Amino acid sequence: MAHSNWAEWIYLGVVTALLIYVGAEAWNVERIIDHAPADAEIIIVTGQQWFWTFEHEDGTKEVGELHLKKDHAYKFEVTSKDVNHDFNIPEFVVLMDAIPGRINTVWFSPNEAGEFEIQCREYCGLIHYNMRAKLYVEDV
Amino acid sequence: MSEYDETVYRTSPGRAAKLMIILVGLVVVGGVIFFALGDYWISELSPAGKAFAGITDEEDAAPAVAQTGADIPVTLDFIESKDFRTLAFNALPGEPGNNPTINAKVGDRIIFNILNAGKSFHAFGVTLNEEGFGGILSGTDIAAANNPLKPGEGGTSEFIPGEPGTYYYICTVPGHRELGMVGTIIVE
Amino acid sequence: MVLELARPRPIWQIMFSTHHTDVGLLYLVFSLLAMFVGGAMAIALRVELFAPGAQLIQDAMTYNRLFTAHGTTMIFLFLLPSAAAVGNYLVPIMVRYKDMAYPKLNAIAFWMIPPAAALVWLGMADFGWYANPPYSVISAPAPAAEMWIFGLKVLGVSSILSSINFVVTILKCKHPDLSLGKVPLLAWSFLTSSIIVLAAMPTFAAALLMLLTDRLGVSGFFNPAVGGDPIAYQHLFWFTFHPEVYVLVIPAIGMMYEIIPRFSRRPIFSHSSGVAAFIILALVSFASWAHHMFATGMSFTEKTVFMVGTLAAVPASAMHVFNFLATMWNGRIKFATPMMWAVGGIALFFAAGAGGVVNTAMPLDFITHDSYWVVGHFHLFVFGTIAFGTIGFVYYLFPYITGRMYNEKWGVVHFILAFVGACITFFTQHILGLFGMPRRIYDYPEIDAWISMNQLVSVGAMIILVGMVIFLGNMIYSMAKGKPANLEDPFGLGGKYYYPFAQRNPQHGEGGY
Numbered sequence: 001m002a003h004s005n006w007a008e009w010i011y012l013g014v015v016t017a018l019l020i021y022v023g024a025e026a027w028n029v030e031r032i033i034d035h036a037p038a039d040a041e042i043i044i045v046t047g048q049q050w051f052w053t054f055e056h057e058d059g060t061k062e063v064g065e066l067h068l069k070k071d072h073a074y075k076f077e078v079t080s081k082d083v084n085h086d087f088n089i090p091e092f093v094v095l096m097d098a099i100p101g102r103i104n105t106v107w108f109s110p111n112e113a114g115e116f117e118i119q120c121r122e123y124c125g126l127i128h129y130n131m132r133a134k135l136y137v138e139d140v
Numbered sequence: 141m142s143e144y145d146e147t148v149y150r151t152s153p154g155r156a157a158k159l160m161i162i163l164v165g166l167v168v169v170g171g172v173i174f175f176a177l178g179d180y181w182i183s184e185l186s187p188a189g190k191a192f193a194g195i196t197d198e199e200d201a202a203p204a205v206a207q208t209g210a211d212i213p214v215t216l217d218f219i220e221s222k223d224f225r226t227l228a229f230n231a232l233p234g235e236p237g238n239n240p241t242i243n244a245k246v247g248d249r250i251i252f253n254i255l256n257a258g259k260s261f262h263a264f265g266v267t268l269n270e271e272g273f274g275g276i277l278s279g280t281d282i283a284a285a286n287n288p289l290k291p292g293e294g295g296t297s298e299f300i301p302g303e304p305g306t307y308y309y310i311c312t313v314p315g316h317r318e319l320g321m322v323g324t325i326i327v328e
Numbered sequence: 329m330v331l332e333l334a335r336p337r338p339i340w341q342i343m344f345s346t347h348h349t350d351v352g353l354l355y356l357v358f359s360l361l362a363m364f365v366g367g368a369m370a371i372a373l374r375v376e377l378f379a380p381g382a383q384l385i386q387d388a389m390t391y392n393r394l395f396t397a398h399g400t401t402m403i404f405l406f407l408l409p410s411a412a413a414v415g416n417y418l419v420p421i422m423v424r425y426k427d428m429a430y431p432k433l434n435a436i437a438f439w440m441i442p443p444a445a446a447l448v449w450l451g452m453a454d455f456g457w458y459a460n461p462p463y464s465v466i467s468a469p470a471p472a473a474e475m476w477i478f479g480l481k482v483l484g485v486s487s488i489l490s491s492i493n494f495v496v497t498i499l500k501c502k503h504p505d506l507s508l509g510k511v512p513l514l515a516w517s518f519l520t521s522s523i524i525v526l527a528a529m530p531t532f533a534a535a536l537l538m539l540l541t542d543r544l545g546v547s548g549f550f551n552p553a554v555g556g557d558p559i560a561y562q563h564l565f566w567f568t569f570h571p572e573v574y575v576l577v578i579p580a581i582g583m584m585y586e587i588i589p590r591f592s593r594r595p596i597f598s599h600s601s602g603v604a605a606f607i608i609l610a611l612v613s614f615a616s617w618a619h620h621m622f623a624t625g626m627s628f629t630e631k632t633v634f635m636v637g638t639l640a641a642v643p644a645s646a647m648h649v650f651n652f653l654a655t656m657w658n659g660r661i662k663f664a665t666p667m668m669w670a671v672g673g674i675a676l677f678f679a680a681g682a683g684g685v686v687n688t689a690m691p692l693d694f695i696t697h698d699s700y701w702v703v704g705h706f707h708l709f710v711f712g713t714i715a716f717g718t719i720g721f722v723y724y725l726f727p728y729i730t731g732r733m734y735n736e737k738w739g740v741v742h743f744i745l746a747f748v749g750a751c752i753t754f755f756t757q758h759i760l761g762l763f764g765m766p767r768r769i770y771d772y773p774e775i776d777a778w779i780s781m782n783q784l785v786s787v788g789a790m791i792i793l794v795g796m797v798i799f800l801g802n803m804i805y806s807m808a809k810g811k812p813a814n815l816e817d818p819f820g821l822g823g824k825y826y827y828p829f830a831q832r833n834p835q836h837g838e839g840g841y
Contacts, residue, residue, distance in 0.1 A: 005598060008650055015646045019639045019685070026689035027632055033691060034628045049314045049467070051225075063319070064225035082192070082314060083463040084558060086623060086698060090764030095694045097624045099559065100462060101552030104625035117773075121623075121698040121766045123456050125467050126261060126288070126388050129769035130224065151730045153808035158339060160804060163361050174450050181451050182389065182469035187545035189466040192553050261388075287469065290387055 036107035047085035050127035086122035194274020205302035208247030352416030362405035399457035423502035451475030461550035491522035517582025532568035580717030592659030665739035669720025676712025701761025727818035732810030745795030752788030
């Protein structure tokens with residue numbers, strides 16, 4: 001049977017155009033945020049069941065809390081000692097899996113001072129729900 | 141076609157009831173089996189898990205000996221700081237009674253009375269290892285990391301050292317030793 | 329269309345039968361049982377999450393086992409068998425053949441499922457339905473984990489066997505006068521979803537075996553302590569399970585292709601468009617698996633490839649939505665219960681897809697990954713689209729199977745409660761995810777926004793529960809005492825809307841259907 005399918009083709013064209021737009025915009029934004037600035041300070045983040053430890057460039061270690069400076073760029077080298085975890089600072093959209101045997105990197109520059117939550121975003125067992133830490137961003 | 145003319149009953153109250161009895165009965169039987177065996181289903185660790193935790197079937201690093209000395213009862217409570225960042229036995233760091241050191245002689249029987257006085261999950265064991273949560277000497281363990289003591293639960297275990305040296309009593313949940321749940325047992 | 333028998337047959341005869349209508353009935357009863365079991369687990373989870381602190385469930389281990397069992401049950405024991413039920417009933421009729429191609433294999437494929445379910449339900453493993461290593465290798469307790477692995481192995485084999493049956497029945501056993509292009513769209517949906525299973529499921533079978541040997545300590549595929557790579561498992565898992573979600577959705581869309589043209593009293597807008605959309609969806613579904621892994625540390629190029637692969641599947645889904653809407657346009661629509669469920673299903677399908685486009689936009693995934701946004705998103709698919717389509721189709725098949733009519737009023741009440749409940753529950757979960765709440769957590773801190781949204785979600789879940797209880801009551805009561813249905817036209821649609829080929833179960837004896 002001969003249907004006039006022109007309506008369907010126009011509809012598909014609109015849908016495809018929208019998707020191309022979303023894809024291109026996403027590609028562009030990701031491209032920009034993918035590279036950490038060269039002067040970013042490196043923080044080693046280690047996740048293990050069920051707490052976080054942080055090591056600054058100068059060797060200072062912090063367990064369960066992290067003190068950073070406002071408007072400084074930081075690059076996190078994230079890894080795990082046992083099972084998969086996920087290092088997440090929701091208020092700054094920092095998110096990266098902590099995988100044992102592998103170091104993943106994610107960077108940010110906190111633009112607000114205050115106290116923020118760090119949580120685990122990958123199921124890691126019994127106390128996954130309470131694998132939290134505190135981020136303190138100081139204005140200096 | 142004649143078969144479409146007459147009213148056709150394919151199911152009846154009797155058959156519906158039979159169906160429900162069979163299905164509900166199966167679920168009930170399954171539930172009975174599940175709950176009757178309780179924690180059995182989650183009681184073990186996989187061989188790879190045991191390897192990771194350093195739990196081996198081989199000869200203990202300190203094989204068990206008979207008691208030739210005195211009984212030393214020790215009470216240890218798992219406690220936590222409010223923010224869960226610091227853990228300890230009996231008292232937090234800086235306060236009296238924190239992680240008490242136990243002194244004993246070879247052949248003494250140390251009887252551990254353990255209570256989880258915190259809000260999180262803990263388990264107990266004695267090890268020779270200077271770090272980590274493995275190498276737990278057999279007979280000294282109470283609960284385990286994958287089946288831990290819930291708040292308010294407790295247990296007992298004993299340890300008869302056969303060799304002099306420094307032993308450690310720890311919480312065997314990974315990471316808890318690093319957060320402070322460790323004490324020493326000095327055996328002469 | 330006549331699907332069942334006039335004279336009552338003993339239950340054991342149905343259980344040991346290999347006729348496709350009997351096997352279909354077994355699949356249907358089992359899958360509905362699993363739906364209620366999985367639903368009860370979900371209600372337990374939602375009661376616990378109503379507020380911070382322990383409510384119903386006293387420890388995290390039990391909670392973790394419950395959400396694992398909930399996910400595994402709903403996907404493998406409800407959605408896959410319910411699709412098999414519908415396929416078993418109708419595919420042979422649609423290709424005008426007397427039974428499935430391999431009737432004994434059909435029965436075997438069904439009977440593998442209850443023992444596998446027993447393994448999964450008795451063990452109640454705790455590693456989530458993905459079983460990601462290294463947790464599932466070194467940390468998850470035994471024997472629950474091994475029971476889950478064996479149970480899923482058996483379920484995978486069952487799926488592959490039933491897929492072989494569908495593909496051979498449709499391609500080789502169809503009537504010589506019926507060209508493949510003219511086969512109804514429901515049969516096409518089974519053809520395409522079965523081909524996906526055959527291509528994708530063996531990968532997971534391999535991954536399960538590797539997980540087992542890793543647990544036993546004899547191999548090191550995924551265990552970094554002995555040189556393995558945990559991300560390898562995720563690739564293998566998602567290579568199967570991204571296409572698998574299409575295996576779940578495609579039959580439900582096929583079911584909507586049965587209901588919507590009938591109840592709109594118009595032929596489908598474009599049969600060939602539907603066929604093309606199914607084929608494209610099946611092929612493109614293999615191009616997007618690692619969008620589940622955007623946070624594992626993949627490179628920019630890898631992520632871009634999978635974002636494009638994910639977006640490429642959207643136009644095919646959009647074709648189905650257009651087909652449905654264009655069919656309903658200018659139709660004399662009868663909004664009986666099955667039609668409501670189908671139309672509600674399309675609306676939620678659209679919303680689910682829109683949320684998915686957000687997830688696949690790479691930077692936005694860093695906001696939504698492993699949060700309640702994802703939970704809301706996929707539940708709009710599995711509940712809002714697939715369960716809606718399936719439940720609507722159960723209502724549609726009810727008179728044909730039982731000879732009695734369900735209660736229409738209570739069917740409408742069920743739909744309204746389910747639709748309103750689904751909107752409240754799953755749309756709120758999207759927002760909860762934007763506020764940062766992670767998935768799979770037994771308890772959460774006292775953040776006011778999280779508490780109020782969780783309470784709203786739990787209330788929505790209760791609304792769905794009330795609807796489901798009404799559904800159960802309606803089914804049982806109508807099975808026993810419903811009004812006899814007019815089998816030529818149970819829904820009063822008028823005209824010739826039944827299949828021209830009636831089925832004949834050989835065990836029903838001479839002269840009777």
